[in-house]
Amino acid sequence: MGTIFEQVRSGGCLSYLIGCDETRVAIVVDPELDQTDRYLALLSERGLRLRYAMDTHTHADHFTATRALAAQLGVPVVMSRKSPAPFADLRVEDGETLIVGNLRLGVMETPGHTEDSLSLLVGDRVLTGDALLIGGTGRTDLPTGNPEALYDSLFGKLLRLDDSLLVFPAHDYKGRGQTTLGAEKQTNPRLQQKDREGFVALMRGLDLAMPQHLTEALRTNRTGGMTVKQMIAEAGRQVSFMALPEALQRVRSRDTSLLLLDVRDKESYLNGHLPGARSLPRGELELRANADLPDPTVRILTYCKLGKISTLAAATLKAMGYTRVVALDGGIDAWTQAGYPIESGQG
Numbered sequence: 001m002g003t004i005f006e007q008v009r010s011g012g013c014l015s016y017l018i019g020c021d022e023t024r025v026a027i028v029v030d031p032e033l034d035q036t037d038r039y040l041a042l043l044s045e046r047g048l049r050l051r052y053a054m055d056t057h058t059h060a061d062h063f064t065a066t067r068a069l070a071a072q073l074g075v076p077v078v079m080s081r082k083s084p085a086p087f088a089d090l091r092v093e094d095g096e097t098l099i100v101g102n103l104r105l106g107v108m109e110t111p112g113h114t115e116d117s118l119s120l121l122v123g124d125r126v127l128t129g130d131a132l133l134i135g136g137t138g139r140t141d142l143p144t145g146n147p148e149a150l151y152d153s154l155f156g157k158l159l160r161l162d163d164s165l166l167v168f169p170a171h172d173y174k175g176r177g178q179t180t181l182g183a184e185k186q187t188n189p190r191l192q193q194k195d196r197e198g199f200v201a202l203m204r205g206l207d208l209a210m211p212q213h214l215t216e217a218l219r220t221n222r223t224g225g226m227t228v229k230q231m232i233a234e235a236g237r238q239v240s241f242m243a244l245p246e247a248l249q250r251v252r253s254r255d256t257s258l259l260l261l262d263v264r265d266k267e268s269y270l271n272g273h274l275p276g277a278r279s280l281p282r283g284e285l286e287l288r289a290n291a292d293l294p295d296p297t298v299r300i301l302t303y304c305k306l307g308k309i310s311t312l313a314a315a316t317l318k319a320m321g322y323t324r325v326v327a328l329d330g331g332i333d334a335w336t337q338a339g340y341p342i343e344s345g346q347g
Contacts, residue, residue: 040072057170060221137191296322298324
């Protein structure tokens with residue numbers, strides 16, 4: 001039986017495309033949002049149809065692409081029965097099997113890193129998510145983590161499998177792609193602490209930095225909401241922009257037909273703003289727009305520090321009926337770096 005197995009690395013994140021060579025159907029496991037186009041390209045290059053998009057657990061350090069792939073290709077999202085994600089279509093549990101063409105993928109519940117952690121047995125290999133890593137284990141200090149549960153998952157389940165099984169984790173930050181169960185039993189420092197109490201004490205004593213984008217990743221991966229990056233990209237498709245030199249020309253000519261709107265906080269505005277700009281912080285936009293911007297036909301140019309929040313603000317104003325709103329292409333940081341004029345105090 002032919003198995004197609006592709007590992008996709010994105011920084012320290014590892015995801016997997018697994019396909020049946022005979023039937024040309026596949027599953028993608030732990031896909032990362034920024035790699036969505038790559039998964040689609042691999043499917044096309046290999047002549048595969050996606051059957052499932054699966055996460056082994058709720059990720060806290062990257063944004064899942066399962067929902068995006070499911071939406072584009074019309075496939076179900078697979079997660080644990082314990083997953084909080086409302087967009088999971090197929091919820092699996094211990095002892096069940098996913099059928100991908102002629103392949104049989106065995107599901108193991110391996111909680112500890114998170115309550116909803118799964119591992120996946122695929123022929124001569126096991127995808128361990130964040131339960132078992134190369135030379136380490138998943139951390140247990142994030143939401144729903146539990147060192148006692150991780151001990152049971154490792155010593156009661158995973159480490160009882162055949163030593164020859166290849167181990168493919170969901171993360172590795174040292175450029176490694178695989179190991180074996182036998183090698184991990186012998187060399188993995190955390191697995192040398194075989195006593196339950198000692199292992200739990202070890203895990204609780206780890207002093208690890210929190211993942212970047214922790215709050216945003218958990219929010220989007222748990223709820224299916226958009227990431228900030230996606231929100232900005234979506235807003236950018238709804239508005240047009242004005243280049244810095246064009247805006248400078250209008251400032252210098254004192255163009256009264258263009259309202260400059262600073263959407264940063266008030267303190268930032270007072271410390272320095274575009275000449276003639278008015279202050280209306282993004283957080284107050286919906287509450288103050290009717291009073292502060294009574295004419296919905298006025299031409300408005302929004303700007304912020306880097307050009308991202310002002311893009312959201314412009315899209316919000318457009319949705320509220322301000323038909324001639326544009327966003328500055330760049331922010332006040334780029335404006336000042338170009339040597340353009342700045343005012344301070346109340347405009």
